[in-house]
Amino acid sequence: MTAIVAPAVARRVSVARGYRFELVKLVSQWRIRVIVVACWLAPAAFVAVVSQQSSLPADTLFGRWMHATGWAGALVMLGFAGMWALPLLTSLVAGDVFAAEDRLGTWRHLLVAVRSPRRIFVSKALASLTVILLLVAGLALSSAVGGLVAVGNQPLIGLDGHLLTGGDAAGKVLLAWLCALAPTLALAAIGLLGSVVLGRSPIGLLLPALVALAMQLAQQLPLPVAVRLALPGYAFIAWNGLFTSPAQLGPLLIGIAVSLVWAALATTLAYLLFVRRDFTNSTSDGSGRRAITAGLLPLVVLFGITIAAVTPAIGSDAGITQTKVQQSLAIEFAHLYRLQTKQLNRPDVTEAQLNTTAECTKGGGQDATVGPGNDWRCVVTWHLPDVAAAGTAIYQLDVSADGRYSADGDGPKEVNGYFQVRTPTGDAPNPLWQFDGNVELLSASPKG
Structure with a gap:
C-alpha cells in the first residue's frame, strides 16, 4: 500500500516577523552601526567641548548662550540636524531600504x-522608521546630556528675552525635537518613494538630501510666506517660535501639518508603486517616466494645493x-534690560515702568519698511522711574526671511556698546550687546 504524503503548506510570514527580519538586516550593516554610535556619542562630545571654548558659534541660534546653560547645546544641535544631519540620515536609511x-x-x-x-513594504517601512527614530533620539539626548554635564541645568534666555527656568527649558527643548520629527518623517517618506521609483539609481539614495537642500535654498529667497509654509521642511525652522512668550505656534502647527501630509502622500505613492511592480523582470527597477508621472507630479500638485490652503489662513499682514x-x-x-539690571544689582523695574518703544527704518529711508535684510536700524527708547530723561540705544538688525533676526548694539557704551558688563561678582556677558529674536510672521497682535 502506497502512502500519500500531503504537500507541505508554507506558513505566511507575519508583519511582525518580517519587521524583525528587516530591522536585523538594517542594523547589521556597518554604516548603520557607525551612524547609530555617532549619533549617540558625537553630539555630547561636540556640545561639551564647544561649551568650554572662549569662542562660541554666535551666528547659530542659541549658540551665544552655550556657555551659560546646558540646554543651548541641544538647540544648536537641533538647528544643525535640521539643515544637514537628518536629511543625510534619512537618505542613508529610508533612501536605500528598497534600492539595496x-x-x-x-x-x-x-x-x-x-x-x-x-x-x-510595511516591514521595510517600519524597520527604517525605527532606525530613524533611534538616530533622532540619540542626537537629542546626547546633545542635551553633553550640555548639562559641561554647563549645568541653568536658565535659558528665550527669543523674546524672557528667562526660562531649567525645567521650562527642558520641556521646550524636548518639544522642539519632537516637532522636528514631522519634517523628518516627510523626508523619510520621500526617501522611500525615491528608493522604490528609482531603484538602484544613486539619485534615489540622495533624494531626501537633495530635497532638503532645495528647501533650504528656497528659504533664502524672497518668497511669499504661504510658499514658505507649504514646504515640508519649514518645521525645521518654526520650532523657534516655542521660545517666545506667548509661543508663536501658528507657523509651527502649519509646518507640522504640511510635513505630515507630505509624509502620508509620499508613503502612499511608494506603497502603490511597489505593490504594482513587476518582480518577474529583474531589470524593472525604476524608470524616468514613472518617476515623473507617479512620483514627482503628485507632490507638485500637493505643493500647489497646500499654498492655496495656507494663503487665506495666514492673514493679509x-x-x-x-x-x-x-x-x-x-x-x-x-x-x-531687566536681566542686565539684576546683573548690575540695580533696583528692579517692570516692563510697564520701562514703557519701551522702538523706531526702525530699513535701508536708511522711510519707504522701504518691509521685508528681510541686514539694513534695519532701530532706536530703542525706555524710561526709568524718577528719571526725567528717557534712555535710548541703537541697534543694527539683520532680519532673515523666516523672521529670525540678530541685533547688534551700536551704543551707548554703558548699555550695549561692550560685550561684557562689570558686575559685583566679576565680568559677565552683556545680554544687551548682541541677541537673537523672532518676528511673528502671521500676526502683529501685541504680546506681553
Missing part, C-alpha cells in the same frame, strides 16, 4: 520567503513689517 534589494538582486528570494509585496520688527525688538529689549 535591487543592487543585490535578492527580490526573488525575499518574495519566495514572505509571499506578499504588501507585507514586505503675513510677513516682515516695520510694526512687527519694532514690537518684537521693544519687548525683547525690555526683558533683557
Whole structure:
C-alpha cells in the first residue's frame, strides 16, 4: 500500500516577523552601526567641548548662550540636524531600504520567503522608521546630556528675552525635537518613494538630501510666506517660535501639518508603486517616466494645493513689517534690560515702568519698511522711574526671511556698546550687546 504524503503548506510570514527580519538586516550593516554610535556619542562630545571654548558659534541660534546653560547645546544641535544631519540620515536609511534589494538582486528570494509585496513594504517601512527614530533620539539626548554635564541645568534666555527656568527649558527643548520629527518623517517618506521609483539609481539614495537642500535654498529667497509654509521642511525652522512668550505656534502647527501630509502622500505613492511592480523582470527597477508621472507630479500638485490652503489662513499682514520688527525688538529689549539690571544689582523695574518703544527704518529711508535684510536700524527708547530723561540705544538688525533676526548694539557704551558688563561678582556677558529674536510672521497682535 502506497502512502500519500500531503504537500507541505508554507506558513505566511507575519508583519511582525518580517519587521524583525528587516530591522536585523538594517542594523547589521556597518554604516548603520557607525551612524547609530555617532549619533549617540558625537553630539555630547561636540556640545561639551564647544561649551568650554572662549569662542562660541554666535551666528547659530542659541549658540551665544552655550556657555551659560546646558540646554543651548541641544538647540544648536537641533538647528544643525535640521539643515544637514537628518536629511543625510534619512537618505542613508529610508533612501536605500528598497534600492539595496535591487543592487543585490535578492527580490526573488525575499518574495519566495514572505509571499506578499504588501507585507514586505510595511516591514521595510517600519524597520527604517525605527532606525530613524533611534538616530533622532540619540542626537537629542546626547546633545542635551553633553550640555548639562559641561554647563549645568541653568536658565535659558528665550527669543523674546524672557528667562526660562531649567525645567521650562527642558520641556521646550524636548518639544522642539519632537516637532522636528514631522519634517523628518516627510523626508523619510520621500526617501522611500525615491528608493522604490528609482531603484538602484544613486539619485534615489540622495533624494531626501537633495530635497532638503532645495528647501533650504528656497528659504533664502524672497518668497511669499504661504510658499514658505507649504514646504515640508519649514518645521525645521518654526520650532523657534516655542521660545517666545506667548509661543508663536501658528507657523509651527502649519509646518507640522504640511510635513505630515507630505509624509502620508509620499508613503502612499511608494506603497502603490511597489505593490504594482513587476518582480518577474529583474531589470524593472525604476524608470524616468514613472518617476515623473507617479512620483514627482503628485507632490507638485500637493505643493500647489497646500499654498492655496495656507494663503487665506495666514492673514493679509503675513510677513516682515516695520510694526512687527519694532514690537518684537521693544519687548525683547525690555526683558533683557531687566536681566542686565539684576546683573548690575540695580533696583528692579517692570516692563510697564520701562514703557519701551522702538523706531526702525530699513535701508536708511522711510519707504522701504518691509521685508528681510541686514539694513534695519532701530532706536530703542525706555524710561526709568524718577528719571526725567528717557534712555535710548541703537541697534543694527539683520532680519532673515523666516523672521529670525540678530541685533547688534551700536551704543551707548554703558548699555550695549561692550560685550561684557562689570558686575559685583566679576565680568559677565552683556545680554544687551548682541541677541537673537523672532518676528511673528502671521500676526502683529501685541504680546506681553
